[in-house]
Amino acid sequence: MTAPPSAPGDRAPVTILPFQPEHEMFRDMARRFLQAECVPNREAWEEAGMAPRSAWRRAGELGLLCFRQPEAYGGQGADILFSVALMEEQVRAGVVGPMMSLHNDVVAPYVELYGDAAQKARVLPRMAAGEWIGAIAMTEPGGGSDLRGMTTRARRDGDEYVVTGHKTFISNGACADLIVLAAQTEGGISLFLVETAGLAGFAHGEPLEKLGQWSADTTELFFDEARVPASALLGGVEGRGFAQLMARLVEERLMTAVGAVATIETALARTIAYTAERKAFGQRVIDFQNSRFRLAECQTEAMVCRVFLERCLMKFMAGRLTAEEAAMLKLRTTEQQNRIVDACLQLHGGYGYMLEYEISRLWLDSRISRIYGGSNEIMKEIIGRSL
Ligand SMILES: Cc1cc2nc3c(=O)[nH]c(=O)nc-3n(C[C@H](O)[C@H](O)[C@H](O)COP(=O)(O)OP(=O)(O)OC[C@H]3O[C@@H](n4cnc5c(N)ncnc54)[C@H](O)[C@@H]3O)c2cc1C
Numbered sequence: 001m002t003a004p005p006s007a008p009g010d011r012a013p014v015t016i017l018p019f020q021p022e023h024e025m026f027r028d029m030a031r032r033f034l035q036a037e038c039v040p041n042r043e044a045w046e047e048a049g050m051a052p053r054s055a056w057r058r059a060g061e062l063g064l065l066c067f068r069q070p071e072a073y074g075g076q077g078a079d080i081l082f083s084v085a086l087m088e089e090q091v092r093a094g095v096v097g098p099m100m101s102l103h104n105d106v107v108a109p110y111v112e113l114y115g116d117a118a119q120k121a122r123v124l125p126r127m128a129a130g131e132w133i134g135a136i137a138m139t140e141p142g143g144g145s146d147l148r149g150m151t152t153r154a155r156r157d158g159d160e161y162v163v164t165g166h167k168t169f170i171s172n173g174a175c176a177d178l179i180v181l182a183a184q185t186e187g188g189i190s191l192f193l194v195e196t197a198g199l200a201g202f203a204h205g206e207p208l209e210k211l212g213q214w215s216a217d218t219t220e221l222f223f224d225e226a227r228v229p230a231s232a233l234l235g236g237v238e239g240r241g242f243a244q245l246m247a248r249l250v251e252e253r254l255m256t257a258v259g260a261v262a263t264i265e266t267a268l269a270r271t272i273a274y275t276a277e278r279k280a281f282g283q284r285v286i287d288f289q290n291s292r293f294r295l296a297e298c299q300t301e302a303m304v305c306r307v308f309l310e311r312c313l314m315k316f317m318a319g320r321l322t323a324e325e326a327a328m329l330k331l332r333t334t335e336q337q338n339r340i341v342d343a344c345l346q347l348h349g350g351y352g353y354m355l356e357y358e359i360s361r362l363w364l365d366s367r368i369s370r371i372y373g374g375s376n377e378i379m380k381e382i383i384g385r386s387l
Helices: 021-047 053-061 078-095 100-114 116-131 241-277 289-318 323-347 349-353 358-370 376-385
Strands: 133-138 155-157 160-171 178-185 190-194 200-202 218-231
Touching: 021 053, 021 078, 053 116, 078 241, 078 289, 100 116, 100 133, 100 178, 100 190, 100 241, 116 178, 116 241, 133 160, 160 178, 160 190, 178 241, 190 218, 190 241, 241 289, 241 323, 241 358, 289 323, 323 349, 323 358, 323 376, 349 358
Parallel strands: 133 178, 155 178
Antiparallel strands: 155 160, 160 218, 178 190, 200 218
């Protein structure tokens, strides 16, 4: 089955993923939301450094949030292919914020998989409605790769934990109502469900100014003796945080790869269309042998990435995707994403450097994929250790 095109010149990727009519209906609805309600506001949201709460609410109303969670918690019990469809459409539309995949595929599953019944009942329906926006806070100014070295502490004091520390580069940090916070406790690293509303001793910084992804905020978080109830400890047992983070990073890397492959395909589709129109020396740019060869190389690599991605998605759905495979996938697809988008920008000439052209935004928004979700050097460490 093929995903329908969404932009002029967009070629539907051939996929062997078992998309069903309900996935395609969901894809259509996501596309309509993105095109009608996000694309026209993109510049305003970029200016503000984030998408507004109303966009999250609307996404919640439409069923675009936490749809993979059980129905009992406001979800639709959907599979990962719905997340794939949403991510692909978001990339094709050029809409970064609201960062729905982070909310849906990264934050909510911590609550679903490791939370107790009360935590799930409190958090998940609110996240599904877009009433609460989720974030995950691991990274600190002193280091993001070496997670064991984090210094944020949560000290037990009666019925509460007292949290002190500093996190940085946190996506959705400025708008988050619910933060999955990693902190050192007596029993090792633990995760906490921190509700930010009215929390004394908590503050977030202004959205950090960054190279790309302007409509999604990335911020610092400050905890100064912030008191959270003991019931905020995820799953109620200390010391499980590191293993929980490692387990969940597999899916985060898989979804990063979905975004990378969608970006590659979007960049190529736009570049094929552009070079077929643009003329130089009396002929179409696509008719220069250099352009054709470059595009042929990129198209071949795009296919390799898609095949690898789909194999990993199938293994994930069968519960058999390993951490090493997810690391290889993230490494390969994000490295190629950056190479191919750069080659595509080159084929646009000077227009490629203009923000008015989507290829320039794809280039800016792509650079981070080799750094976050575990840098690509850390991916090589994971792969190397398994050899
Ligand atoms: C836009 C954006 C959004 C982000 N969102 C989030 C978020 O929502 N939540 C969150 O917790 N974090 C988030 N991050 C943080 C991100 O995950 C980290 O930046 C990343 O893990 C790298 O950590 P670091 O920046 O501290 O770099 P460092 O760990 O200081 O690494 C610096 C360099 O050294 C390399 N390096 C480190 N260790 C090794 C090693 N063992 N072997 C070889 N090379 C090594 C790294 O690859 C890198 O090239 C985000 C970052 C950005 C920029």
